[in-house]
Amino acid sequence: MQELNCIVNGKNVSIMIDPSHTLVDVLRVDLGLTGTKKGCEEGECGACTVLIDGVAVNSCLIPAMKATDKNILTIEGLINDDELDPIQEAFVEAGAIQCGFCTPGVVMSAKAMLMRDESPSEEDVKEELSGHFCRCTGYVQFYDAIRIASEKIKSRKAAASKK
Amino acid sequence: MKKVEKYLFPKCIEECIKMLYENKGEARLVSGSTDLSLWIKDEKVSPAVLVDVSDLKEMRFVELVGDKLVIGASMTHAEIASNEKVKKYFPALSDGCRNVGSPQIRNVATLAGNIVSAQPAADSVVPMTALDASCEIVDEKGSRIQKIRELPKKVGVSTIDPTKEVMTKIFIEIPKCKYGTAFKRISPREAMSLPVVNVAVMLMADASGVITEARVVASPVDIVPFRAKKTEEYLIGKKPTEDVFEEASKLAGEEASPRDSLQRGSGAYRKNLVKDLVGQALKQASLTLA
Numbered sequence: 001m002q003e004l005n006c007i008v009n010g011k012n013v014s015i016m017i018d019p020s021h022t023l024v025d026v027l028r029v030d031l032g033l034t035g036t037k038k039g040c041e042e043g044e045c046g047a048c049t050v051l052i053d054g055v056a057v058n059s060c061l062i063p064a065m066k067a068t069d070k071n072i073l074t075i076e077g078l079i080n081d082d083e084l085d086p087i088q089e090a091f092v093e094a095g096a097i098q099c100g101f102c103t104p105g106v107v108m109s110a111k112a113m114l115m116r117d118e119s120p121s122e123e124d125v126k127e128e129l130s131g132h133f134c135r136c137t138g139y140v141q142f143y144d145a146i147r148i149a150s151e152k153i154k155s156r157k158a159a160a161s162k163k
Numbered sequence: 164m165k166k167v168e169k170y171l172f173p174k175c176i177e178e179c180i181k182m183l184y185e186n187k188g189e190a191r192l193v194s195g196s197t198d199l200s201l202w203i204k205d206e207k208v209s210p211a212v213l214v215d216v217s218d219l220k221e222m223r224f225v226e227l228v229g230d231k232l233v234i235g236a237s238m239t240h241a242e243i244a245s246n247e248k249v250k251k252y253f254p255a256l257s258d259g260c261r262n263v264g265s266p267q268i269r270n271v272a273t274l275a276g277n278i279v280s281a282q283p284a285a286d287s288v289v290p291m292t293a294l295d296a297s298c299e300i301v302d303e304k305g306s307r308i309q310k311i312r313e314l315p316k317k318v319g320v321s322t323i324d325p326t327k328e329v330m331t332k333i334f335i336e337i338p339k340c341k342y343g344t345a346f347k348r349i350s351p352r353e354a355m356s357l358p359v360v361n362v363a364v365m366l367m368a369d370a371s372g373v374i375t376e377a378r379v380v381a382s383p384v385d386i387v388p389f390r391a392k393k394t395e396e397y398l399i400g401k402k403p404t405e406d407v408f409e410e411a412s413k414l415a416g417e418e419a420s421p422r423d424s425l426q427r428g429s430g431a432y433r434k435n436l437v438k439d440l441v442g443q444a445l446k447q448a449s450l451t452l453a
Contacts, residue, residue, distance in 0.1 A: 066196065132265075
């Protein structure tokens with residue numbers, strides 16, 4: 001066992017973990033954050049996507065110890081005081097969800113992209129989501145959702161700066 | 164079956180070598196871990212200690228040093244693909260890195276790791292072969308510089324031993340003469356799929372535009388990235404014209420002998436692809452020769 005110190009969804013975490021475990025297992029089993037899904041377990045499907053220091057990664061391929069001193073953001077970390085993240089709202093509005101298994105990963109990739117660039121082009125969106133499989137075939141709804149989210153983020157920022 | 168018992172973060176290359184040496188045979192270097200995690204899961208390797216170099220400052224940079232572009236070995240594919248210096252000097256490398264895996268893979272997987280993993284069609288290694296890049300390899304005895312084209316031994320095996328050696332940086336010489344590079348690939352879909360064929364070329368020319376040096380690489384055609392030597396010889400001494408490139412791409416298609424593959428298509432089809440992609444790549448690379 002080895003001590004892992006990191007920040008998960010804004011909270012300091014210090015736990016003893018098995019250093020052979022991957023990040024997705026530590027998040028789901030040790031920390032009970034089951035919003036992150038485990039799909040193919042080989043970095044193909046993108047369901048396990050989380051952000052490390054703002055960058056999207058497949059948590060099924062990342063040794064958990066790699067999170068040391070890093071800032072991890074999972075789908076659970078998007079909710080702020082019971083309020084959904086604008087991206088989550090947009091996914092609801094666009095109906096960008098069917099079975100829901102791929103959704104947390106897709107939302108996290110969208111989060112990483114919109115943190116970098118509030119107005120991504122359609123090409124950028126397709127590129128960013130290219131590492132995700134949705135077998136309900138809801139890709140068009142994803143693109144719609146991200147466009148809506150981008151508008152929400154920009155208009156909220158504009159409103160906040162007027163105050 | 165042994166499990167990983169210790170995960171170590173060295174503060175510098177020297178400490179990294181020491182950690183590998185002290186845990187001789189038990190330890191293995193890791194950076195992006197996108198390949199290694201799968202090998203461990205499939206029990207192809209079973210290191211007890213992992214030494215993580217992904218955050219080593221000494222290996223995280225892209226710099227111009229004299230007439231070389233130097234890339235730290237912990238730079239990820241995403242970082243290299245978007246680096247302005249790489250785009251400016253070696254677009255083939257930028258394009259190759261942009262085609263590896265998915266965004267999530269490229270965010271952590273390193274070019275150095277792709278070289279050590281030695282898959283013959285690795286999208287970032289095929290351009291590195293055309294650019295004739297070198298790298299520095301360090302172990303407890305000292306350091307050496309080696310050509311990247313000399314590293315792959317066979318499919319999945321390179322001469323670098325990640326239980327005791329560390330690739331620290333990669334050098335690509337920037338020619339003083341006119342030159343151009345290009346990378347082309349065909350795959351069933353754009354993301355997350357291995358290439359049916361990929362091609363990288365580098366052309367150099369003298370002041371009058373005559374080709375003085377050519378490197379044409381196609382994969383997966385052989386157990387290591389394949390140099391189309393006859394095509395290269397043909398190009399030298401000629402001016403880049405459409406006719407010359409047509410003849411050169413024919414030659415490349417003839418000298419490449421990809422095998423029939425259930426996954427990638429028939430050898431005959433892929434021979435045609437080598438021809439077409441070499442033609443396209445030569446044309447693109449020649450744009451900066453004029």
